[in-house]
Amino acid sequence: MIDHLYIHIPFCPNICPYCAFYKESAGRERVEKFLEALLVEVKSHAHQLRPETIFLGGGTPSALSPTQLNFLFEGLHRLLDLSALREWTIEMNPATVAADKAKLLWDAGVNRISMGVQSWDDDVLKKLGRTHTAQKAEESFVILREAGFKNISIDLIFGVPDQSLTSWQETLERSLRLDPEHLSAYGLTYEEDTEFFRLLGxxxxxxxxxxxxxxxxxxxxxxxxxxxxxxxxxxxxxxNHDSLHNTAYWLGKDYLGLGPSAFSTVARKRWRNIRETGIYTSSTMNGKTARDFEENLSSEIQASERAAFGLRTRHGLSLEQGKKWQQELENMETHGLLHSAHDRWLLTRRGKLLADTVGEIFV
Ligand SMILES: C[S@@+](CC[C@H](N)C(=O)[O-])C[C@H]1O[C@@H](n2cnc3c(N)ncnc32)[C@H](O)[C@@H]1O
Ligand code: SF4
Structure with a gap:
């Protein structure tokens, strides 16, 4: 049985210039056909699934209309054994939050929200091409609380050009005033095939x-x-509010990803679904495979991935796990990037700043 399920909803009302996740803007008919296909794919895997965590990501799953969300949740409840479910997350863009939608999600059993606020500074939001203001994001947060959500995460981005240290401090402080259970703070990355990447070039x-x-x-x-x-x-x-779903990825647990462009890793196999939504939809509806790439993971690759991701977490890497890279790890320790405690290797503060460099030793 697979314990972790990711579902990719590839639609966004507006495309942000920094974002490389697979997404498109789409009309109602296309979305509805896609949702039918998605449920066909869910059905074909239901026998392997008793999810402890579900993550509805994107794209912007919250961009679906209440009717579309009802259709999706009705299908998921009908097809899946949800008796072991502990965490059900949905990604929301603040611009798409409304009281009726929040209630619908809560009633459907979603118990965790991950909201892409990015910044509380309207100038930075504009720079990021976001369509919501800081005020709308705050209203959205309040709507979600009022609907009953006790586990809300806020996504923030730093390292945005012209975002001063003061602007970032205010963004952190305003986030803290809302008292979310979880915060993700990402340094802006310039992903290939994005407008920001071209502008940087x-x-x-x-x-x-x-x-x-x-x-x-x-x-x-x-x-x-x-x-x-x-x-x-x-x-x-x-x-007690670590994301159980993301922790499962980082610790190298098996997970199934459904929907276009989604990756799965199950029993030493990794595959990716077709990226393009129209082709994904027609293949799935015609009973063909939704996959367009598949590979076997050797035990070496799996060990490297677990080490690289695990070291970025508070769990670190056991000394036993690290034996294969003993020399390199000791070298990093000498440079103050790692320390060992309770039989585990952990990143130091400086190591967290240079986490990507440290991770290169496992490649
Ligand atoms: C897949 S997005 C989904 C959230 C939702 N669609 C939204 O934008 O509000 C998840 C998060 O990834 C982060 N993200 C996306 N692209 C990024 C980039 N190029 N650099 C840093 N963070 C990024 C953002 O914080 C975003 O909220
Ligand atoms: S950041 Fe979110 S809303 Fe913007 S394009 Fe990416 S997935 Fe869509």
Whole structure:
């Protein structure tokens, strides 16, 4: 049985210039056909699934209309054994939050929200091409609380050009005033095939690594002072509110990903679904495979991935697990990037700043 299910909903009302997740804007008919196909795919895997965690991601799953969401949840409840479910997350863009939708999600059994606020500074939001204002994001947060959600996560982005340290501090402080259970703070990455990537290439956007490092350090300090544990390099949670779903990925557990572009890793096999929504929909409806790529994972690859992801978390890497890279790990320790405690290797504060570099030893 597979314990972790990811479902990719590939639609967004507006495409952000920094985002490389697979998404498109789409008309009602296309969305409805897609949802039918998705439920066909769910049905074909239902016998393997008794999920402890479900993550509806995207794209923007909250961009679906109440009718479309009802159709999706009715299908998921009908097809899946949800008796072991502990965490059901949906990603929401603040622009798409409304009281009727929030109630519908709560009634359907969703118990965790991950909301893409990104910043509480309207200038930074504009720069990021977001369609919501800070005020709308705050209203959305309140709507979700009023609907009953006791586990809300806020996504934030730092390292945005022209985002000062003060703007970032205000973003952190305003987030803290709302008292979310979880915060994700990502440094802006310039992903290939995005408008930001092209602008960076042309010199029309510039990175400021020093400022970004200062913003990251400020995040660690401020959030830990307010009782959030940095349980992964970019993720902070109050006690007992680590994301169970994401932790399962990071610790190398099996998971099934459904919907276009979704990856799955099950029993030493990894595969990816077809990216393009129209082709995904027609293949699935015609009883053909939804996969377009598949590989076997050797035990070496699996060990490297587990080490690389695990080390970014508060669980770190057991000394036993690390034996294969003993020399490199000791070298990182000498440089102050790692320390060992309770028989585990853990990133130091400096190591968290340079986590990507540390991770390279496992490649
Ligand atoms: C798949 S998005 C879904 C959230 C939702 N669609 C929204 O935008 O509100 C998940 C999160 O990834 C982060 N993200 C996406 N692209 C990023 C990038 N290029 N650099 C840093 N963070 C990014 C954002 O914080 C975003 O909220
Ligand atoms: S950041 Fe969210 S809303 Fe923007 S394009 Fe990506 S998935 Fe869509």
């Amino acid at each position: 042309r010199g029309a956007m510039k990175q400021n690594e020093e400022l970004e490092a200062a913003q990251f350090e400020m995040t660690m300090d401020l959030l830990s002072r307010h009782g959030y544990q940095q349980y992964e390099v970019s993720n902070y949670a109050k006690k």
